Amino acid sequence: MSTIKLTVVAPAFNEEEVIAKFHERLCGVLDTLGSVEYSIVYAVDKCSDDTLEILRELAKKDRRTRVIALSTRFGHQMSLMAGIENSLDSDAIVMMDSDLQHPPELIPELLEQFEHGADIVYTVRRDTEDTSIFRKAIGSIFYKFLNSLSDVTINPNSADFRLISNRVANVLSKDFNERNMFLRGLFSLIGFKQVGIEYAAGKRGAGVSKYSLSRMMQLALAGILSFSTKPLRVGIFIGSLLSLFAFTLMITTVFNYFVDRSLPSGWTTLITLLTLFSGVQLLVMGVMGAYIGSIYEEVKNRPRYIVEEEIFFGDR
DSSP, X not given: OOOEEEEEEEEESSOTTTHHHHHHHHHHHHTTOTTEEEEEEEEEOOOSSSHHHHHHHHHHHOTTEEEEEESSOOOHHHHHHHHHHTOTTSSEEEEOOSSSSSOGGGHHHHHHXXXXXXXXXXXXXXXXXXXXXXXXHHHHHHHHHHHHHOSSOOOTTXXXXXXXXXXXXXXXXXXXXXXXXXXXXXXXXXXXXXXXXEEEEOOOSSSOOXXXXXXXXXXXXXXXXXXXXXXXXXXXXXHHHHHHHHHHHHHHHHHHXXXXXXXXXXXXXXXXXXHHHHHHHHHHHHHHHHHHHHHXXXXXXXXXXXXXXXXXOSOO
16 A cells, blocks of 8 residues: 555644644554654644744654744634645645544544545534534524525534545645635535545633634625625515515505595604615615625735744755
């Protein structure tokens, strides 16, 4: 069997409490793999703790470890892209978080599916021990809503813990240039042979989730804007219904005017209709504004991420 060149890409942001433990556990699994030449790439968002310094020391001790430090906070998805685009010489790339919720012990099973011809081996969470009921409910609602809007089906329990082949990584890097990326959707869109593996997510090794509600909403909005134009068509549908309603009301009002001359002036009806139509107009304009804003972000053609420092002590 030929040797597989494997790179593990792990984004990190303020993980000083757990990053060393993650690295030790990850290396413990990777060292048991036969016929695998591995390396580890940490893509570090701009941190306010000592995560980068800890990784610098780990890289000094382990020459298979490379650290890519981004110049500011570009987010989880762009950190993953930075890691992927700096690992395009690998046969396979495993993407996983560095908080120990993605178990490294699953990597041999991902590789087994890769060796059987899968280009994408994605994982599906059975459960997450420390995720609140509220976050689970929000996630479930979002994926149901997104799948109802989009032509691309996305598993509601899929995670950014997956293996991708070299050709998938190259397609993603060279052919998908958008800034507001929703990787779970893009991998579904790319296609090729895909296999899913279930796993039970553990508790975070330390610290708290870096996905606040606002960042979850930003990711949800990126997913909707990237994979569906149906909200724009919904605006047309709502406008047509309200136009029909307004026309019917107009006929009824004219008829009542000639039949019953004692009708009040219609102040309540006027205010109700003005409020209704104004609200719908603002809603539709808001949807259009979100798409225009997304287009604006793309046409500026700014870099998706900026690397401030690359830390590597191995051979080039």
